[in-house]
Amino acid sequence: MKKILLSCLVAFALLGTGCHKDEQYEAQKYGILNTEVKGLGFVKSIFSEALLADATPQKILSVEVGVSSNELPKTAINYTVVASPTLIPAGTTLLPASAYTFKSTNTVPAGAVHSVFEIVLTNASLLNSNLTYGVAFTLTSADNGYTVAQNSRVVSISINIKNKYDGVYSNMGTFRDFVNAAFTGNYPLTYRLVTTGPSSVDVQLLVNGTYAPAYLFLNNGGGTFFGSYGLTMTFNPAAGDIISDLHNYYGDPSKPATAIGDPSLGTGAPNFASANTRRAVLDPTGINKYDNATKVIKIKHFIIQSNQSTGPNPRSALNETWTYTGPRP
Structure with a gap:
């Protein structure tokens, strides 16, 4: 009974004090001020x-x-x-x-x-x-x-x-494999040229969800790629942007490994052959240059594979036109 009485008294006391106005608070002389920072x-x-x-x-x-x-x-x-x-x-x-x-x-x-x-x-x-x-x-x-x-x-x-060659390119062309007639071109392809120096690039494609130097083609109509093969290249701006060097990325031990192959197993200069002996060689009958006005690259090259037990060498010939479509992400 005493507890109930005390609670009631406290409640009434609170109610009583709530009825009195604080004139200084209402005049905002103190209290919570809404000051913007x-x-x-x-x-x-x-x-x-x-x-x-x-x-x-x-x-x-x-x-x-x-x-x-x-x-x-x-x-x-x-x-x-x-x-x-x-x-x-x-x-x-x-x-x-x-x-x-x-x-x-x-x-x-x-x-x-x-x-x-x-x-x-x-x-x-x-x-x-x-x-x-x-x-x-x-x-x-x-x-x-x-x-x-x-x-x-x-x-x-x-x-x-x-560099100015860097970007995304749409690739159209022809591919012929002299060893296996079931290997045919898979055009159009989308290449990403990735700067590696003032006038050099790695040529990447999207393979199994990852961009890496590679070459995609068809085997009896199904998509596939050459193991340990992809391009890295250098242009010469002083000579009209001709391709002054082209070799197999996977033959260059200075390059990092990818899912396509391990360049550390390559021979290095001058042939840049990969562990499976694949090399990239320019076809001198091609234009093989970058057009600064149109941003188009015309290139002809061979795939050489010296360990082929049958068939001719070069094993493949490519004649392609790469057309710039925009910057890469």
């Missing part, structure tokens, strides 16, 4: 860029700085940025400071939600196409009442250098 930060924190190995300056325009506020800024917001070499993406090589420029002080215009933070690669032809470069930047300050958001103050960028 206006933030500024990079819209996205991680980027990957692919640029041409070109001496002409190239702009990276994908990085943006944005505002977080209940309303658009009525006046411009100035912000400062510094390079942060210790924050580059893991596994990348630091992009030399001499290879790029950026403005340390930038502006988000009045009335804008975001603006581009521009980075300029000054001369990508001086960079190593075999490396993935990294660069990073940190927002350090902002004016006009904006605060740099700590969780979006850093942006890091991976940069790959592509």
Whole structure:
């Protein structure tokens, strides 16, 4: 009975105090204030860029700085940025400071939600196409009442250098195998030319879900490919973009292994024969060059396989036209 009485008294006491108004609270002299913190930060924190190995300056325009506020800024917001070499993406090589420029002080215009933070690669032809470069930047300050958001103050960028031959190509042509008449062409094919140097590429196809240097054809109408065979090639821009070197990827011990074969078992220069003796040799009767105006490659080549117990060598002849369709992912 005492417990019930005490509970009732407490309840009435609470009800009683709830009826009194606090004039200072209602005047907002203290209490919960809805004060907005206006933030500024990079819209996205991680980027990957692919640029041409070109001496002409190239702009990276994908990085943006944005505002977080209940309303658009009525006046411009100035912000400062510094390079942060210790924050580059893991596994990348630091992009030399001499290879790029950026403005340390930038502006988000009045009335804008975001603006581009521009980075300029000054001369990508001086960079190593075999490396993935990294660069990073940190927002350090902002004016006009904006605060740099700590969780979006850093942006890091991976940069790959592509030569002009790099890209996706549609391949039409003819394939003839002199050893097995059941082997026929499987056109059209889609090739990916992947930069390996200023004027060299690996020629990749999609085989069983993975891109790798290979050659796809038909065996009695069913899809198949040659084991330990695929192309790697070099062009000579000074000689009209002719193909100056062509050899079997899987005969080059400097190349990494793929599901198609292991180049470490190859002979290396000058023949670049794979473990199963397959080689790639240009047919000198072909045009064998890249057309800079149309981005079309015309190429004729032979597959040589010296361990053939029967049949002629070369074992196969290919005459193809590769037409550029766009950049590779």
